[in-house]
Amino acid sequence: MAQMTPQVAELLEKALExxxxxxxxxxxxxxRSLDDEPAExxxxxxxxxxxxxxxxxxxxxRVKTIPGDQVLKELAEEFPDAE
Numbered sequence: 001m002a003q004m005t006p007q008v009a010e011l012l013e014k015a016l017e018x019x020x021x022x023x024x025x026x027x028x029x030x031x032r033s034l035d036d037e038p039a040e041x042x043x044x045x046x047x048x049x050x051x052x053x054x055x056x057x058x059x060x061x062r063v064k065t066i067p068g069d070q071v072l073k074e075l076a077e078e079f080p081d082a083e
Contacts, residue, residue, distance in 0.1 A: 057063040
């Protein structure tokens with residue numbers, strides 16, 4: 001993991017002084033900015049291949065889908081305290 005530079009440490013210290021709402025907005029904007037970078041070479045093609053493979057698996061019957069309401073019911077049973 002990269003070491004925090006003095007500039008980042010100072011920025012973090014100032015950011016932590018913001019209100020909860022301001023920190024939330026800032027965090028959201030910083031996360032969105034990560035998507036502004038161009039994808040690494042080959043990533044888009046790899047995702048397209050994976051999507052095609054998964055669709056073909058479903059269409060051919062190699063993979064069975066589970067209805068969403070069943071998934072939600074099973075999750076609620078497994079994690080009863082989750083909201």
